[in-house]
Amino acid sequence: MSVRSGPRSDLNASPKTSHEPRLTSAGAGAGGVALAARLAKAGLRVTVVEKNEFTGGRCSLIHHEGHRFDQGPSLFLLPQIFREAFADLDTTMPDAGVDLLRCETNYSVWFHDGETFKLSSDLASMRREIERWEGPEGYERWVSWLAEGHRHYEISVKEVLRKNFMNVWNMARPSFLIKILDMHPFESIWARAGRYFYTERLRRVFTFATMYMGMSPFDAPATYSLLQYTEFAEGIWYPKGGFHQVVAALQRIGESLGVQYRLKTPVSRVIASPDGKRATGVLLEGGEELSADVVVLNADLVYSYRNLLPRTPKIEARAKSLQTKEASCSSISFYWSMNRKVDELSTHNIFLAEQYRESFDSIFADHSLPVQYSSLSLQQSHHFTRQHASLFDVSHMVQHIFKGKDAAAFLERVTPSSWKDQAPMQGKLTALLWPQTGGIVDDSVTTRIGEDEFYVVTNGACFEKDCKYLDEQLGQFGGDVQWTRLDGSGLVALQGPQSAEVLAEALASPINLDEFYFGSSVWAELKLADGGWAGSGGSGFTGPAR
Known part of the structure; x- marks a missing residue:
């Protein structure tokens, strides 16, 4: 997605132009890295800002205890298309350090x-x-x-x-x-x-x-x-060396052409002209403003419309429309050494x-x-879980983050529970209520994960109803609350009497699971939560759905 401002620049111009149009690209995934290199070669002065401490997005690496795991793709197809991309940048894959x-x-x-x-x-x-x-x-x-x-x-x-x-x-x-x-x-x-x-x-x-x-x-x-x-x-x-080698090669080419990468630099929003028709740069979460002639968003489409683009009526309508679209199927990946x-x-x-x-x-x-x-028959599967432990994918549940100094007040508006004095990393079963009748919109599990931040899980079957309800209630509330739906995250539950034993072997650093009780949470490599969808004696995990 690109948001253009100012006069149209010739993207095929030589890099040696008297005026280099400034381009800010939000997101250093594979597409953002490739685009940055191409546009730098075309003569633009490119800055890429990325919230993570690494490039590649879903095509990145995990390093753990001496092992390296590829995240994302496991198949490299259409090699000729990649060869053409590197040829457009005046090099070849072998010369750029990519051996297939x-x-x-x-x-x-x-x-x-x-x-x-x-x-x-x-x-x-x-x-x-x-x-x-x-x-x-x-x-x-x-x-x-x-x-x-x-x-x-x-x-x-x-x-x-x-x-x-x-x-x-x-x-x-x-x-x-x-x-x-x-x-x-x-x-x-x-x-x-x-x-x-x-x-x-x-x-x-x-x-x-x-x-x-x-x-x-x-x-x-x-x-x-x-x-x-x-x-x-x-x-x-x-x-050879993993799929991130392709991204790393494109990053090196871009840097040789003048692309500047700023990692661990999340974008708060796109800055627009007073009439809202032109992008003039981006505002970083740290408060810094980056001015630009062209802004490219290489982030998730729904997230960009919901959180990054200016809040014009047209964009608001498009954001709501996108949230009602059916998402394609994702998957859960396990990385084993x-x-x-x-x-x-x-x-x-x-x-x-x-x-x-x-x-x-x-x-x-x-x-x-x-x-x-x-x-295993259904009965055998049931008895296996009750005697041992089983892992369940509950990613159909909808995960939300409510953040801001008025987040607790907003949740007290829409639920019957008190949140201002809720202890950190503690949660409870509660419900969303209709404001006039007090009837139940949907039940939910809500956990305080920061001083002004709450993690809420609602039912997937009530997705459209819940999102419409929360959107309407936020509009009427008007306080300092940012709502983010974790569409890119999966959710799994481990249930059964041997859950603690399985977890103890799986966690990178030890956690005293004897102190884990219903509603309690702890941050590990993934978020663990004892309660709600996992049942008593079970644990829930949420994390990127890779």
């Missing part, structure tokens, strides 16, 4: 009964794998599937990836419309795969990848067979449930986790 290693096996797909299918870019290997399930005719059909994926890929790159869609009319380009039916956008990839693969197992193998885009193969357009094509034709790669090589596993392993469609419907249609795992 090709994965011999793209995926090892595991079925519920232990059978596997190895997806690779080796034609002979793929022939053996496919003929094992569908014979020579199956291999011929796969070649036809691959040819269709190639057409989908070429059209998508030319007519979509390399084009800007600034408005709905851009989709009406004749060159795009005459080819749109060739991309099979109105047929699901599962249905399309059924034309080429006669066994359900191979249909599963060649359709599961749509989950990477937050879609079920039973709903995703057949256009996305291009994924399987590009993985076979161009391969899956791994940057191993003391040995697991020979049975390759670089990328996919484990498919026996109830393939049911598992996707649970996630994408019902917005819940599958009700059955592995070979």
Whole structure:
């Protein structure tokens, strides 16, 4: 998202211009770092401000006890697109310090009964794998599937990836419309795969990848067979040293072109001209103002509209509209360090449930986790939790932060509880109340996490109602309260009699869990909370949904 002010600058101008337009970019994720380098090469004086102490955003690193973990992507696809990006900056990936290693096996797909299918870019290997399930005719059909994926890929790159869609009319380009039916956008990839693969197992193998885009193969357009094509034709790669090597290389290039990075520097808001039509810079949380001719926001779209952009009626309306949109599916990642090589596993392993469609419907249609795992029945799962411990994803719950000197007063307005004297890191079950009738809008768990800061969890099923209610109440209250919804955070609960034992082994630094009681919280590498959705004797964790 960019907010332009002042006269239009020629972004293709030589860096050696008499006047260098000033650009401030908020956010040093992969997109922000790449954009900064490009614009610096085009002649702008670029400053990037980033709230974290590292660059890369979701494509960053975790260092822990001598181990390094990649956060975010685990697949490097479309290497030619990356080569072109570095060529635009007058260098190559190897010269910039990025060495790519090709994965011999793209995926090892595991079925519920232990059978596997190895997806690779080796034609002979793929022939053996496919003929094992569908014979020579199956291999011929796969070649036809691959040819269709190639057409989908070429059209998508030319007519979509390399084009800007600034408005709905851009989709009406004749060159795009005459080819749109060739991309099979109105047929699901599962249905399309059924034309080429006669066994359900191979249909599963060649359709599961749509989950990477937050879609079920039973709903995703057949256009996305291009994924399987590009993985076979161009391969899956791994940057030596981790995925952040790509971001780090772009950062170094940008710095050599004059880009200034200011880390641990959160932005409070965009500064606008008196008429609210032009951006003139950004205000940092520390109070410093950075003037700019161009402002680029590389932050989350909903967060930017809600918290960073000027509060004009048009932006307010757009912010409310965005908050009602259905979010795409995220995931939870666990980072494990191993003391040995697991020979049975390759670089990328996919484990498919026996109830393939049911598992996707649970996630994408019902917005819940599958009700059955592995070979355990529902009754067995229940008894396992009551005798041991189980981890539950409760990220459908909505997490909020209320901050400001009047935050306690606002919460006392909307709940029946007293908050001004609430002890730090202590919480309670409470409820949001209708102001006139005193009826319950929704129940909630609220914890004081700072002197003027509160963490509130409400029910996902009441999302729209709760957000509308809180927005209206804040508007009527008018005090010093900032409301932030933690849309980028996950929430999991550990429940069962062995929860404390499991936690004790998992925490980086020891915590006396015997002193943990209902409503108490403590900050660790994640936030732990005993109460509410986890039940008595359980713990809840909230953190970035990576």
